[in-house]
Amino acid sequence: MSVTKQLLELFSVDKQLRGLRSRLDQAERFLGLQKTQHNELEVQVSALKAETKKLRAALHSDEAEATRLETKIASLRDSMNSSKTSKEYNAISTELGTLKDQKSQVEDRVIAQLTKTDETEGKYKSLTSQTSERAKIVERAQADRDAKEAEVKDRLNELTAQRAELAKAIPADAMKIFEELVRVRGDEAMSHVEVVDRRAYEYSCGSCMMTLPVESVASITSGKFTRCVSCHCILYTEDTDIVKSATAKPTPTKPPSKSKSPSKSNPGGKQTAKA
Numbered sequence: 452m453s454v455t456k457q458l459l460e461l462f463s464v465d466k467q468l469r470g471l472r473s474r475l476d477q478a479e480r481f482l483g484l485q486k487t488q489h490n491e492l493e494v495q496v497s498a499l500k501a502e503t504k505k506l507r508a509a510l511h512s513d514e515a516e517a518t519r520l521e522t523k524i525a526s527l528r529d530s531m532n533s534s535k536t537s538k539e540y541n542a543i544s545t546e547l548g549t550l551k552d553q554k555s556q557v558e559d560r561v562i563a564q565l566t567k568t569d570e571t572e573g574k575y576k577s578l579t580s581q582t583s584e585r586a587k588i589v590e591r592a593q594a595d596r597d598a599k600e601a602e603v604k605d606r607l608n609e610l611t612a613q614r615a616e617l618a619k620a621i622p623a624d625a626m627k628i629f630e631e632l633v634r635v636r637g638d639e640a641m642s643h644v645e646v647v648d649r650r651a652y653e654y655s656c657g658s659c660m661m662t663l664p665v666e667s668v669a670s671i672t673s674g675k676f677t678r679c680v681s682c683h684c685i686l687y688t689e690d691t692d693i694v695k696s697a698t699a700k701p702t703p704t705k706p707p708s709k710s711k712s713p714s715k716s717n718p719g720g721k722q723t724a725k726a
């Protein structure tokens with residue numbers, strides 16, 4: 452079996468592997484994103500919970516202070532009513548005035564705190580419900596990812612083993628070129644030969660569409676490892692007619708310069724790749 456044929460088999464296995472992995476990768480990326488969002492919500496919820504607790508404590512303390520002042524004011528009113536001298540009366544009255552001011556300040560604070568506490572608790576409740584919604588999405592995404600993994604696991608193992616087996620038989624230098632091309636070009640690492648004009652012996656690269664020099668076609672049909680002179684992909688053909696026509700036609704050993712000249716049968720004025 453030619454190196455090209457071996458690479459083509461490997462290429463096909465690789466494509467299947469990429470396809471399977473990409474489905475799993477997609478599910479994993481989605482799961483990761485949902486988990487991140489869920490964690491961020493949890494952080495916000497916990498901060499709001501702490502803030503609410505703090506606000507509630509401050510509110511209780513001010514409410515207690517208001518009650519204490521109220522009791523004190525009531526007791527001073529009693530003392531004022533039973534005061535015997537105007538001096539005593541005036542002193543109590545002054546103290547009463549001060550306490551009333553203090554109470555009014557505390558009451559204003561209580562009202563502001565009630566509003567703030569309500570707002571914060573509202574946010575906390577809303578974010579808590581968002582968090583539990585997000586948790587459900589995470590759960591579903593996890594189940595989906597696990598199902599996808601289970602679905603492709605056996606096939607992945609099978610293909611990975613098949614790939615290793617195929618790779619063993621491929622010469623290291625060809626393998627290196629192939630892997631670099633796959634890394635850069637993915638599914639375009641290898642390309643078939645496209646027939647432009649069979650009778651005029653005109654073919655192009657199926658990937659970049661550049662016309663192939665006669666030597667390239669001859670090389671491909673003889674089973675040699677051949678790369679597109681233009682886009683550098685590895686070329687192959689499974690078209691038996693191309694192979695037949697190449698065998699029928701004497702293989703040009705010297706590069707005929709006319710293959711480089713613009714051909715009349717080159718529709719669309721395709722550029723001829725230089726060898």
Ligand SMILES: [Zn+2]
Binds near residue numbers: 656661679683684
């Ligand atoms: Zn090409």
